[in-house]
Amino acid sequence: MAVASNGPLLEKYLGLDQRGSVQAEYIWIDGFNQLRSKTKTLSKVPSCVAELSEWNFDGSSTGQAEGHDSDVLLQPVAMFADPFRGGGGGGDNKLVLCETYNPGNQSIQPAVVVITQLILNMIITTDGTPHATNFRYACKKVMDTYADAKPWFGIEQEYMLMDPETNRPYGWPRNGYPEPQGKYYCGVGAGKIFGRDIIEAHYRACLFAGINISGINSEVSASQFEYQVGPCEGLDMGDQLWIARYILDRVAEDFAVAVTIHPKPIQGDWNGAGCHTNFSTEEMRQDGGLAAIEKAIEKMSLKHFEHIAVYGEDNDQRLTGKHETGHIGAFSYGIANRGASIRIPRQVGKEGKGYMEDRRPASNIDPYRVTAIVLESSLGP
Numbered sequence: 001m002a003v004a005s006n007g008p009l010l011e012k013y014l015g016l017d018q019r020g021s022v023q024a025e026y027i028w029i030d031g032f033n034q035l036r037s038k039t040k041t042l043s044k045v046p047s048c049v050a051e052l053s054e055w056n057f058d059g060s061s062t063g064q065a066e067g068h069d070s071d072v073l074l075q076p077v078a079m080f081a082d083p084f085r086g087g088g089g090g091g092d093n094k095l096v097l098c099e100t101y102n103p104g105n106q107s108i109q110p111a112v113v114v115i116t117q118l119i120l121n122m123i124i125t126t127d128g129t130p131h132a133t134n135f136r137y138a139c140k141k142v143m144d145t146y147a148d149a150k151p152w153f154g155i156e157q158e159y160m161l162m163d164p165e166t167n168r169p170y171g172w173p174r175n176g177y178p179e180p181q182g183k184y185y186c187g188v189g190a191g192k193i194f195g196r197d198i199i200e201a202h203y204r205a206c207l208f209a210g211i212n213i214s215g216i217n218s219e220v221s222a223s224q225f226e227y228q229v230g231p232c233e234g235l236d237m238g239d240q241l242w243i244a245r246y247i248l249d250r251v252a253e254d255f256a257v258a259v260t261i262h263p264k265p266i267q268g269d270w271n272g273a274g275c276h277t278n279f280s281t282e283e284m285r286q287d288g289g290l291a292a293i294e295k296a297i298e299k300m301s302l303k304h305f306e307h308i309a310v311y312g313e314d315n316d317q318r319l320t321g322k323h324e325t326g327h328i329g330a331f332s333y334g335i336a337n338r339g340a341s342i343r344i345p346r347q348v349g350k351e352g353k354g355y356m357e358d359r360r361p362a363s364n365i366d367p368y369r370v371t372a373i374v375l376e377s378s379l380g381p
């Protein structure tokens with residue numbers, strides 16, 4: 001039997017006073033592009049992420065280390081209010097996003113690390129090298145290089161709710177299929193929407209946490225939804241999307257429902273799932289910026305397959321040229337064209353400035369890798 005959380009019963013305990021202690025949920029990305037987390041008690045409310053100490057975990061249980069030398073370090077890099085534990089009336093308990101590092105030989109006193117971080121006003125780790133699965137580290141370098149361009153991103157995360165017992169989409173009949181696609185996109189009413197409670201709870205929880213969530217909608221396939229995060233500048237895009245994903249996994253868990261971000265969860269005439277990545281620089285947002293948008297698209301077109309390489313596993317099942325996608329084998333772009341690799345929104349074409357939409361990234365991307373390559377291809381050599 002699927003075990004859902006018992007809200008009223010839990011309330012009795014979560015209502016107990018924390019007596020000044022704070023719960024910090026350390027979150028990281030594992031070796032399978034999935035999220036993991038564990039909790040640490042703090043003695044006071046942290047005012048910035050640099051105040052949080054490093055931690056570690058057993059990488060042999062997360063696809064990130066061999067059994068004999070399994071410690072992987074957690075370096076806190078971003079902090080959000082915890083919508084699950086609340087705390088102090090306004091979210092004193094925290095969600096803490098971490099980067100992963102290989103442990104080094106010399107051990108540095110945490111106090112020294114904290115002071116160094118404050119001085120440099122950036123997160124550094126003197127304990128070893130970034131873990132092979134730490135794509136934020138390389139992304140930060142790219143974002144720092146082109147920071148003057150003020151790059152903004154907005155990602156549309158599509159996903160499907162799943163019944164963990166049957167491994168079928170949530171609300172679908174046990175045998176057979178719901179009615180064909182057509183009525184589900186932005187649908188209203190019973191028989192069109194399966195799981196609105198979950199998407200509403202996620203939306204509010206994101207707002208509480210401080211995620212720049214710009215909207216939600218139900219999608220073309222039954223039990224498929226989307227939320228948009230952005231515009232976010234630079235590295236913040238990846239941080240916020242990963243935390244929004246974390247919050248969705250946790251909210252759905254409360255309802256005993258699972259979330260899949262596989263790009264083609266159901267074979268056949270059911271839309272796949274993407275992470276359309278909207279992108280602009282300051283120049284593109286200013287009058288006449290369309291020229292800069294077109295120039296960037298020209299440059300990106302030359303690296304189509306390098307982009308595809310980091311645009312998600314199994315994306316070939318989705319980018320078929322059908323279901324509002326451009327074919328994986330060829331680059332294309334156009335104004336208002338939802339069958340292209342890159343679309344310039346109609347409004348942007350009309351105003352002559354704004355942003356572009358890269359429609360190729362799959363729902364299961366690592367946003368650090370995608371935002372980095374988009375920026376580097378657009379502005380780099």
Ligand code: ADP
Binds near residue numbers: 153155229355357
């Ligand atoms: P679509 O019409 O493709 O479904 P959405 O409304 O779902 O578009 O998503 C648009 C996304 O574009 C949002 O995440 C929004 O934050 C983002 N966005 C808007 N303006 C910009 C901009 N200038 N630069 C980057 N992203 C932007």
Ligand code: MN
Binds near residue numbers: 156226228
């Ligand atoms: Mn959208």
Ligand code: MN
Binds near residue numbers: 156158226
């Ligand atoms: Mn969509």
Ligand code: MN
Binds near residue numbers: 357
């Ligand atoms: Mn879109």
